[in-house]
Amino acid sequence: MSLTVYLSGEIHTDWREQIIEGAYGLDVHFESPVTDHAASDDCGVAILGEEPNKYWHDHKGAMVNAIRTRKGIVGADVVVVRFGEKYKQWNAAFDAGYAAALGKSLIILSQPEHQHPLKEVHAAALAVAEEPVQVVEILRYVLTGKLPG
Amino acid sequence: MSLTVYLSGEIHTDWREQIIEGAYGLDVHFESPVTDHAASDDCGVAILGEEPNKYWHDHKGAMVNAIRTRKGIVGADVVVVRFGEKYKQWNAAFDAGYAAALGKSLIILSQPEHQHPLKEVHAAALAVAEEPVQVVEILRYVLTGKLPG
Amino acid sequence: MSLTVYLSGEIHTDWREQIIEGAYGLDVHFESPVTDHAASDDCGVAILGEEPNKYWHDHKGAMVNAIRTRKGIVGADVVVVRFGEKYKQWNAAFDAGYAAALGKSLIILSQPEHQHPLKEVHAAALAVAEEPVQVVEILRYVLTGKLPG
Amino acid sequence: MSLTVYLSGEIHTDWREQIIEGAYGLDVHFESPVTDHAASDDCGVAILGEEPNKYWHDHKGAMVNAIRTRKGIVGADVVVVRFGEKYKQWNAAFDAGYAAALGKSLIILSQPEHQHPLKEVHAAALAVAEEPVQVVEILRYVLTGKLPG
Amino acid sequence: MSLTVYLSGEIHTDWREQIIEGAYGLDVHFESPVTDHAASDDCGVAILGEEPNKYWHDHKGAMVNAIRTRKGIVGADVVVVRFGEKYKQWNAAFDAGYAAALGKSLIILSQPEHQHPLKEVHAAALAVAEEPVQVVEILRYVLTGKLPG
Amino acid sequence: MSLTVYLSGEIHTDWREQIIEGAYGLDVHFESPVTDHAASDDCGVAILGEEPNKYWHDHKGAMVNAIRTRKGIVGADVVVVRFGEKYKQWNAAFDAGYAAALGKSLIILSQPEHQHPLKEVHAAALAVAEEPVQVVEILRYVLTGKLPG
Amino acid sequence: MSLTVYLSGEIHTDWREQIIEGAYGLDVHFESPVTDHAASDDCGVAILGEEPNKYWHDHKGAMVNAIRTRKGIVGADVVVVRFGEKYKQWNAAFDAGYAAALGKSLIILSQPEHQHPLKEVHAAALAVAEEPVQVVEILRYVLTGKLPG
């Protein structure tokens, strides 16, 4: 068995790298959104022309990013969504809903203090973890049947 | 033409009532989640038995609420999602993602200060409004071809 | 909101009647398999001709019953599956799997002594109850937002 | 033609090995659930944290195992489900229902004494066999047109 | 439970009337193709203009008839296909394949002398009957649980 | 049999009225886009706020109109698309493609001088007519089996 | 572009070999049913046990063959169905209907004397040819844009 895993959500810490490195040697193919914050914000106007209005500036960028996000979620077996400590992170929750509606296996990576507001998102997940290493352990178990320790 | 509209999101103001009353006389059938906050939080344990652990308390409730939410979104032609001023509102964004993946027509009701963090959600919507009356005007126009004023 | 609910599984006690009577006044439409055990076993050969071989006797009946079962599950918003105390009940678990794959909201009605062998079935459900009255309370809450007591 | 075959059900005998070895040389890719019983029971708590309540202990494990099971069934052309002599085996019947609803070609491996309680499961199958070698012969015939003999 | 039943196939005997009359009082809605042979052959050119070439004459008619056939099959819970004694009846077998691919419950009404060439069609059916009254008995049983006699 | 028919395309002549009046007495439910050209162009900005840039002015309107168009096409059994004599009419061809991909029965109403550039659209249709009365005759035949004259 | 082509229908002449040889050098992957008539008729009982009743003998075989046929059609981009001069060939028409319902590109290979009874099948096809070489020419054109001659 091999797995394609899409890593959605928070882009300010190195959780993706931790998972990808931890999963070294496993038959997993990882995909992610563009994690360069500035490029992600400006891609629409940088390519398709300036917009004086911030709404359309953001809109053009979000649409271009959606090409990658959709491809990533639709092609994934497992979608991991990490909620970080800061920001609204509505795009993360949106991706979780999108993945759930498509029947993808959903793993949520979140902190205990967010447990209550994330309860509907957690209820759609097959696993809720706090640390990236737990995601690695899930992937290892799913692919090899081996438990940690 | 008639429309079934699911009103998702913020439950602390009377925006649903404003839309439903404003749409009086139009051929619209509205559905909503349970908007009694306490009942919504406790429904799982109240019916299926207490849980000492808050996570499972919330989980049981979120799962029972999902019966209604899924039915509401799957059966809707249009899903309106309102983002209020407070709270994380990840369930609102989750519903928006879920609706988008199912190809539902999405209308977002949000405030200008949330424009940037909602850009991915907005990019999946057919309309972004600030006031409930605008949603009413959209429904009236879609059903009758009549514009306001 | 109205719900169509398919009541699958055990046919030797009056749990269906308890739920249907308990839900009196709620906007629920119930469907069930044929619960006359003898008719259910013999329908194939009674209509389509005798079979000397018990396998084909059963096969013809199971195929005719599948016309009703499929229609019931495919048309349902909620599928309730009850596991009783006796028998193999593989058809109940089969129906649960069928419903889960179609994305139906699944409620399992089972006893604590069956918790471990039902864990995969429970994991696909939005609610696990022990008593028919709990199913009624779930339906009432989902439709009206009212909790028991 | 090549086939991807998911081997679901009983994990206490070597039927999977018999099929995989028997099919040596055929263009078949086999997938299976984790067949280490202890690991399968404990994977949830071992990775995601202890649960004092046996229900949630089992639940967490069943959800993690579902990542592999879903991937296996969704990706398969043929799903073989074996019912052994012991245990409730509701997860096997659940997998059969899940596979049937997705339109997978279903082969059931079962014993004559279980014929009656399995009649609904058999009715959804394209073949009902008693011995692993018969599954191998089916796969060989489907892929090469050669009959045993 | 109510059923929508599409009656496909042979148009030269009164089998449809026998079924519809036999099912009087049952909650069944029947649909059929146009059974006026001449109108069915000529509808294309009669409405859309003459064709000197018989192929296109037939083609235009078959396309117009497809509007009704598709609607009938797509909207049906049960598709009954009758194979008569004469003619090629490839349209009947085509409808059976179309219905099978959509997961419709298929009942075949055919004669013993056609058993061998119909074996692939029979293998996709939930019931194979010889007489219209058997179809009525199936519908009655499926809807009411009552067996004949 | 009843039919739901969506009337897409040209909005400058009374072809919709001719069809609706001609079909009087038939069991057809008609839906259409908003055919008030000015309202259709301005609906976005009239409800959701002015846009200085013509592109976004048009964009907002097209998105709001899509709520109605999608609902109309998705809910239809038959989609009729009329190509008139003037204008680019790319929205008409877009609707035809959208309907074709969803497997809707497509009827094209067009003029002989447009035969060549419409050949790909025609190839996806079940009927190509020149006059609204022919569409009425098709609907009458499909619903009643009666041919004109 | 590469194509996967399923060659369904008549098994008594060498039309499949003509197409496969003619397409040598093109990026086409061909699949076919088992074309050994005796093996195809007896596969069920040869593997799964004798049946005294010819109906069940045929049934078991048809079900085993369906594993290959379904895989072949579901995995194909193009389904070619050949109708020969003899026999009922209802399985060929069934396959055509199955393929059409799944939206596969359908090419029919048939003789002029069968034009009228095949008109509904032809109406679902993108090409109707008389000779295998025409199928090769279609495949070459679709893949390379080159016309014969």
Added chain:
Amino acid sequence: MSLTVYLSGEIHTDWREQIIEGAYGLDVHFESPVTDHAASDDCGVAILGEEPNKYWHDHKGAMVNAIRTRKGIVGADVVVVRFGEKYKQWNAAFDAGYAAALGKSLIILSQPEHQHPLKEVHAAALAVAEEPVQVVEILRYVLTGKLPG
């Protein structure tokens, strides 16, 4: 991440070559319709036999071309549709509608003077560009996160 991109629409300029060359080194697989105008017009009759009537001449060709077009759109992650300066280009708009209904990421390449008549097509797109280089820049950004300049 890799992308499969279908390049639909205008066939009289070298825009496809510009994009393909510009994307050199990116993990993109491009597909296109047959762009040899004469071959595309005549493929049906050249292979399947002459038609005296221009309508059927065109029809046969459009059907054969649909084999390639459908395969191209269904298999694509991204569909780029270019509208040129001349001709009706209804096939381009048809492809855009077809792709949109299948949920493909749509990029439109068009000129400012066509903005108004293309507004419904633009509203279904994730990007609207004027120059082929912008499409290349979008593909580069989506695949690598790198912006131009």
